[in-house]
Amino acid sequence: MSMDLLKTPITRRRFLQATGTAGALGAVGAGTLPNFATLTEAQATTPPSGGQTVVTKSFCHQCPARCGIDVYTTDGRVHAVYGTLDNPLSEGKLCPKGHYGQYLLYDADRFKGPMKRTNPKKGRNEDPKFVPISWDEALDTVAKRLNDLRAKNESHRFGLIYGRGWGATDAGLFKDWSALYGSPNIGLGHSSMCSDGSEEAKKILDGNHAYNAYDYANTNYMLVFGAGFLESFRPFTGNMRAWGVMRTKPAKTKVTFVDVHLNTSAASADRALLIKPGTDGAMALAIAHVILTEGLWDKPFVGNFVDGVNHFKPGETVAAVFTDEDIRNRTLAKEKAAAEKAAADKIAAEKAAAEKAKTKAALAKLLEEQVLAKGNPAAEKAIAGKIAKFEKEEAKKALSEEIDRKQREALDKDKKPEPEIKAGQALFEEKWVLGLPEWWNAVLKDCTPEWAEKITTIPAKTIHAVAREFGTTHPAIAIFERGAHAHTNGTYSGMAIHSLNALVGSMFAQGGLHYQMKPPAGKLPIKAEDFMDDYAKAPERKKPRIDMVKTDKWPMASNMLQEVAKNHNTAAPYKLDTVMFYMTGPVFSGPDCTAWEKMLGEIFVINTSPFPDETSVYSDLILPDHTYLERLQVADTYPYQGYPISMIRTPAVKPLYDTRVFGDMLIDLGKRIKGPMGDYYKQVGNTENIIKAIATAFAEKPGDNGVNSYESWKEKGVWYKKPYLWRQIRGEFYEWDKATKSYSKRMTQEAVKEKLMKTPSGKFEFKSGYLEEEHHVHYLVEKFGLPAEMIAFPQYLPANHAGGGDLHFVSPKLAMQAEGRSGNLPHATASMQPSVGGKKTVYLEIHPDTAAKRGIKDGDRVRVKSSVGSIEVYARLYGGIRPDTVALPMIHGHWGMGRWTKNRGVSGSTNEVTPNVSDAISGQCCYHSAKVFVEKV
């Protein structure tokens, strides 16, 4: 890309707006425009506010977690961002990224206002030749295209693709927009390129399509598969705060991390296990196997064998029910035991009689001696002593026997009657789980640690040790993320891992896992459905989405963003005409990303990013959003501790440039659509109206911090209400009782099903009813080649590693990696990959033996190559990575993002090498499943 894109033209009006003073123009001189120095000049001439520091409440934008932030502004300049002390997500703390907020605000490469492309030719190296236009011209241009599409009966060819949606004022607008306008493609989400595999595994097992909320502060064991818990797992700040508690509480939380290279998370743990990529599920199954064979499962939650005997024996199936023969054998065994007891009792009685006779004889002998000793005072005294001692001992013995007898009687009284077991009765009585014996028989019985060692390369001895720790250290949590599930077998692996949480009874328990509650939200008085015209209501509008989710192609996936370019390029189901991008850049971040360049080259592209990026290079219109410190915006919390939290961002400064918040852009565009849709958005007005409507719900339900209105919400930045309302305690579910301030209202099975475990059975289903639904069965049989009776269980299937190479390739996210923008933050770059010294660039981590075999030395330029493409990077020899794996963080390699992304030592996106392969169930993009060749350049 030429530097011209970065030299975004600035009009005289915009410059005035940025500087805030007309006088500054004379001082700087129009001749110096446009150039990068303008920003500095603009800041230098901001009128002083009298030195008063104002703290504005907002929430962070650098990852999805939404930590509350205090934005410090003095003299119109934002100079610091810190965590908000009375915000539950940050509690005054931040991760490294959080402090870069003002950096994004003052990013020297920002777009300064709307622009249109004047170079009709598109390509990576084509200068778009943007010229500034007004917002009216920009929005009118888009509206015309959209009205024309409707006139041609082609409204489905308008797509809106988004990444980080925050809440009601951005992603929350898509549903109505889609219905009113008449396109299924408004709001094509990125979740399949994020972490759908995690949500889907949970949906399958416990009925919640969601990430978990965790009670880390009370957990005693944490087993983490492929989640950078202390780098990228959300909420990062919350995780680190929890870590400080977990690792120094009286019973220190023990931690085992399973990953493919030694990162700071794994290095912080008690045990780091480097597993063969794509095999995490096998290890989890072996842990489950040990938990069952050693009887370590949580009986109150899971249930138990009716006869109290552990029938889980390696390699042996467990019968579903007791047979007649079982009952006969039980009777025989009982009779045998009774006969043995009778025999033993008889022997004991004989022994007691003999003992008694012996005592009697001994006493008789003593009495005889007493008679003989008469007249001899010394002997008399001696014998009297002997007799007294004998009697005392006898009395003691009698007392002890009496106590024994009483104790026996008491115990017999308390003894529960032996369960009456009948033929046909289930062997295992399940409490809150479904299908455990079936899972054992179909899968687990053969999943020994020795079996798993062959697959995972983790020694069986270690798996045994981890399983015993996990099964005996309550409460224990098993966590997994993309490292484990971004593979073709990912949902099944995720299911195997999540099942461990049920086996040890951690679901909804203290120190275990919950699901995030939603905060209350008021609504606008008008309804979109009342504004639908005949066009929008027409049956023709029922077209499949371009990504084909919820069709026979992807029946269970939520979004399939990675399919969009592929489908467009092959015109199946159709081609898009106009696409708007919000907070996402799949042309860099999607798998096999160059497919997007073809698509973007032939459609009308609207980018709403405040910053230049690869999408901008292909854009026809730039409609720049505010950066987050300039925005009024709301969001519900990311899953955290379960209790509901609602956040608000208030602008710390007036917009520096001629930008507009995305939600208002969309509303203003809606106003320009002909017919009732336009009327609807005129009545909606703007995003602030939506936010004010949401806040009306707080009047009835004030937050714990007193927030009860729009004004108090803005003042505090957050509404929240503790506690989480439900808890499982020793196999029973309880709801929070306000009166007694305790979890004391016992829940019915129906209530648990409705509120907590939303599966068909209302239980945690090791045999998933959702997967057994008829249309899923056929699909799964076809996709995985499994027999129908196997599809419902957590299991290990070998992953398909596309790419054709001989080394596994992973592209992890690092602690310093802010949402999409840190590539152009020189400060972030300077601290990007500290573990292997990546300060100017990021290195490809390669094991010294693997490097030696390829003639690669530390620091060498190497080529990473797969069936879809190749990139060049510098190699770093690192003994902390598996010899069969290489790792390169997905951060540098940008070609359209800004001046500091240039010459960063990585020739392209990691996704130019990552093939576009997805898990058939969740649709999860398999980012960590590729195999590549690495060679010296």
Next chain:
Amino acid sequence: MAKWGMVIDLEKCVGCQACTVACGMENSRLPGEMWQDVIFFTEGTHPSAQLKWFPRPCQHCENPSCVAVCPTHATYKTEDGVVLVDWNRCIGCKYCMIACPYGVRFYTDEKPLVAPDMRKVLASKDDHSWNPPWKMPDAREDWKHGVGIQPHDVVSKCTFCYHRISKAPPGTPDLDPQDPKLREFTPACVVTCAPGARYFGDLSNPNSEVSRMIGDKRGVRLLDQLGNKPQVYYLTGDGGAVPSSRAINKKV
């Protein structure tokens, strides 16, 4: 008078570098010229590989080598125990950088780590080395105490956020950032440290939390054998001590 000191619990530190960044933004540091570095070490091969790290601010020594060698008395020890550089006196000879055994001093006019040079992009028209729009309020700048944007031709270093701590109420035993009354006086790195690995307080007060922790948890000082007597203490717990290498001879 307080004798300010810091305690860093290595058992809690997760190597996230939030301290580095918070300090860098608070004090307008240039990329790669961070006063509060976290130093990373790797060695060995899996399953015996090690990855470890060590957060290293200025140690604010009781016997600072840097003060002893400074020819212009620009580097000095304050009454409340902080080692500072007076930028009005510093001539940029870098003698202190050589004398300091901890490598925590920074000279302005080095080659930029990440190009293009931010000092050119966000250029200053006066003596400052650069002019970031997010710089601290002008009124807070204080060259006598080495606070603000580093000017040209001088050496700079961690000030324990002197512009914050020097405003703390006299007699405060600990500057606890979770106390809303003390938060604004606490050094940036301590404020933000999410796992709570950093503590800041008065070492001369035996009842301060920092003094008690050093006693209870056997706080140690970096390169104590040199006699500099740092006022930064490390708690090692079972998270390992000051990093060392197992390698006997790296050339073999």
